[in-house]
Structures are given as structure tokens and as C-alpha cells.
Amino acid sequence: MLTRSEEDHIKAVYALLQEGESAFTKDIAERLRTKASSVTDMLKKLSGKNLLKHEPYYGAKLTSKGRAIALQLVRRHRLWETFLVERLGFGWDEVHEVAEQMEHVANDKLIDKLDEYLGHPHFDPHGDPIPDKHGKLRTRKTKRLNTCKPGESVRIAAVSETTDGLLRLLDAKGLRIGTTLSVQDVHAFDGSMDIKPQRGSAFSLSKDVSHHLQVENA
Amino acid sequence: MLTRSEEDHIKAVYALLQEGESAFTKDIAERLRTKASSVTDMLKKLSGKNLLKHEPYYGAKLTSKGRAIALQLVRRHRLWETFLVERLGFGWDEVHEVAEQMEHVANDKLIDKLDEYLGHPHFDPHGDPIPDKHGKLRTRKTKRLNTCKPGESVRIAAVSETTDGLLRLLDAKGLRIGTTLSVQDVHAFDGSMDIKPQRGSAFSLSKDVSHHLQVENA
DNA sequence: ATAATTGTTTAGGCTCACCTAATATATTTT
DNA sequence: AAAATATATTAGGTGAGCCTAAACAATTAT
Numbered sequence: 001m002l003t004r005s006e007e008d009h010i011k012a013v014y015a016l017l018q019e020g021e022s023a024f025t026k027d028i029a030e031r032l033r034t035k036a037s038s039v040t041d042m043l044k045k046l047s048g049k050n051l052l053k054h055e056p057y058y059g060a061k062l063t064s065k066g067r068a069i070a071l072q073l074v075r076r077h078r079l080w081e082t083f084l085v086e087r088l089g090f091g092w093d094e095v096h097e098v099a100e101q102m103e104h105v106a107n108d109k110l111i112d113k114l115d116e117y118l119g120h121p122h123f124d125p126h127g128d129p130i131p132d133k134h135g136k137l138r139t140r141k142t143k144r145l146n147t148c149k150p151g152e153s154v155r156i157a158a159v160s161e162t163t164d165g166l167l168r169l170l171d172a173k174g175l176r177i178g179t180t181l182s183v184q185d186v187h188a189f190d191g192s193m194d195i196k197p198q199r200g201s202a203f204s205l206s207k208d209v210s211h212h213l214q215v216e217n218a
Numbered sequence: 219m220l221t222r223s224e225e226d227h228i229k230a231v232y233a234l235l236q237e238g239e240s241a242f243t244k245d246i247a248e249r250l251r252t253k254a255s256s257v258t259d260m261l262k263k264l265s266g267k268n269l270l271k272h273e274p275y276y277g278a279k280l281t282s283k284g285r286a287i288a289l290q291l292v293r294r295h296r297l298w299e300t301f302l303v304e305r306l307g308f309g310w311d312e313v314h315e316v317a318e319q320m321e322h323v324a325n326d327k328l329i330d331k332l333d334e335y336l337g338h339p340h341f342d343p344h345g346d347p348i349p350d351k352h353g354k355l356r357t358r359k360t361k362r363l364n365t366c367k368p369g370e371s372v373r374i375a376a377v378s379e380t381t382d383g384l385l386r387l388l389d390a391k392g393l394r395i396g397t398t399l400s401v402q403d404v405h406a407f408d409g410s411m412d413i414k415p416q417r418g419s420a421f422s423l424s425k426d427v428s429h430h431l432q433v434e435n436a
Numbered sequence: 437a438t439a440a441t442t443g444t445t446t447a448g449g450c451t452c453a454c455c456t457a458a459t460a461t462a463t464t465t466t
Numbered sequence: 467a468a469a470a471t472a473t474a475t476t477a478g479g480t481g482a483g484c485c486t487a488a489a490c491a492a493t494t495a496t
Contacts, residue, residue: 025474036474037455040475042454056461088332098328105319113308252483254444255446255484
């Protein structure tokens, strides 16, 4: 049985490894709004429990045991988010905080039943894949919108969930999961991009935004 | 913002005050599976936050602020129990532990939406009343089955939720919330009672059981 | 009324998860 | 290559929430 803090650290390491090569102390601390020295302590502790490998000064990697736990947490988080949006009628920009708390409720039967109740969804409201009972993730070939070239036609598959200002911005522009759009122009100067949704008129997106949109070929 | 432990203590005090006159250190400790000295510490702390009055050696009483918090927790707990049974298909004997965890998820909007989703229920799966948003409880005139006399005809309104062996026993005997039954005989020797459900044949219940059944006139 | 028992509080200690400050290592700049 | 900078670890400290043991208060039995 893990404490909440242990779970949070494992999830942070998992998330950072998803984003890049390694999970560094500093980045973990930033994500958890804590200090690097606290993270070092916890990495040692988790290392002792065989949930991750901590090479001092070179970051952390999860063991398979640790990864299984992280996937379990991600599963819980995304199932609850799905519940909150689809059943309780929350906006997709409001659910992260709440799910962050709910994911720590530890009861396997609960999650199995919730999964069933929701119809075994494969993706959450932000388009992120929900690991199944065994930690298996459905993968898609997606790329970030900012890497697309003028002329490409793509569908929005997922949005990085961490920033809720972003979600409100997308709402305001009428962009959501499943929206199809074509890239009209990319401006080298600032990386901004002119896009045209399938229905609706063209407008431009900053690189900050396009970078957080995962798209797949339409 | 209260910690989980603070919330647990307030709920324990509330529950004990419901059952009897006073909430004593020892009983709180027992309920929380902790030690009396730890409870004393916490009572001091909560006293300082004006959530309860602690008369040393004479137990604790909640202030109105403390009672409001307790009712809030009871509301969360019973709404989640209702969700677990009615939506996820849990048995009524399986939900206490899980709800014990879920009740600590703090988000008012979540509880309001859950309440709405469930259709603003007034009673939980064990027949216990669910406080509304403002902490108001629907009251009924119930009595314990063991206080009934032969010849009385009553309906089961609620079952003390704390003992899950009891709930399984009731399941096995076909007794549930809403079941109507008549009292046939009461044996002075052991306080056991012969009852006959409206449909089905008569059998007897120990005082241990009848004492935990809240009934109302049929 | 005194003694024994039961329950409560106080005193002092422990662990967990954090912190700051100091030190060590790695990386980047000059 | 040396110096400056960024990041990580170690050392030592703090508060929360628990603990045990001892002192204290109230209740019950003799």
C-alpha cells in the first residue's frame, strides 16, 4: 500500500518520462510544487521499494512494478475524468483537480465497476488513452499540430490536460476532440499557424497552442 | 481546509453524539482505531479551531460550525454509497469502506452534481437520511425493532450501517429496506423475537439483530 | 471512606513528508 | 582549463499525527 505522496511521485516520474527521455529531480519537484531535496528523499524511498531506479544526478526511471502502478493511477484518473464529464456534466476544463483527488481512492472493484459503467472507454475527455485493467494503452499515430505543414488536413485527437487555460481557449474557438481542420499557413517568425476548421472560418493559433494539440490524419 | 484526520475525528464525534449523550475520548479512539492520547491531542486542536468544545474528562460536543462539517461529511458519504449501490451495482454490504475514502474528496460542485445525478435522494441504501446541501436531515418517527410488541406490523426503514456481517445476514434472510413484517412473539429469556415477513414464512431474530433494525409503522 | 478499577491527560518519542542551507556534481560560458 | 551557473544531494530541522508510559481524575467495589 502506497501513501498519497508516493503515488504522486510515481505519477510525476511517469508523466515526465512520457514527455521526454528522463525524469529529473527538479522537474518532479516543480510538478508536485515541492522542493528538489524532498524529491531526492522520496526517490530513495521508492527506489528501496523497487518501484524505480534512481541514478543520482541522472534522473529516475520506473521499474516494471512502478510503471504498473503509474498506469493504474492514470487509469483511475482518466476514468474519473470521463465520469465527471459524461455523467455529471462537468466541463472538460474543470475536472483535472477533482480527478487528482479521486485517483487516490484505492479499490480495484470500484474501478472495474466504474469502467464497466462507462462502457469501457478507450479515451478520456481530453483524448488521452485510458489504460485497461492490465495497463494496456491503445496507441494511435498522432503528431503535434505545430509539426504539420500547410495543406495538411487533420483531426484533433487529444489535448495536453495540464493547462486549464488552454482548454477554455479551445472552447472559445470552437475547437474540441474530433474537430477536423486544415493547415493553411505557418509563419516562421513566431511559429503561429493559420488554420481553418472544416466548418467555420479560418483563424490563427499561437505555437503555444498548436504545440499542445495532438492530431491525426483526417 | 481540514485534514483527513481532522475530518475523521469530527465525524466520529458526530456519530457518537447521535448514538448517545456524549462522545468520550475512549470511544472516539476505538472508532478510529487509534489511542486515547492521540484523540486528546486532536480534540485540543479542533477545539482551537472552534469546531468542538472539549470539557476534559467529560467528552466533546460539536459547535454549530463543527456540526455543519460533520453533516457535510455524512452527506458526501451517503451520496457516494447511493451511487455505488444504485449506479455501479455494489451490494449494500460492500460500500462502507469505499465511501469512507470518497467522502474526503473535497469539492462542493462535485457533490452538488452527484446529488442531482442521483435525483436528490433522501435516504441512502441502508435507509439512513442524507443531509441536503444545507445540512438539513429528513426525519421519520422510527423505533428499534427490539422495542416492538407482539402483534405490531412494521416496515424496515433503516439498518445501522457499521456492521457488514449484519447486512449479509439480512440479505440471507430476505430482509431489506422496505420489507414489511409482523412481530409474532418476543422471548424474555434472550430477547429474541419471532417475526413473519409479509410474504414468506416466520423465523426468529436475535436481539443483536432486531436492535439494529429501525422500523416505522406499516 | 478507602481501595481498586477505568478512563483521561500529559510528557516525551517516533516517523513521514516536507523544509532551508550547505555541499557536491554536471554543464555551460569565457 | 578555469570560472560561473544550474542542478542534485546531504545534513539537519519542523509540524502533523500517531505512539507508549506515567501521572491524574472519576467511578465503582469493598
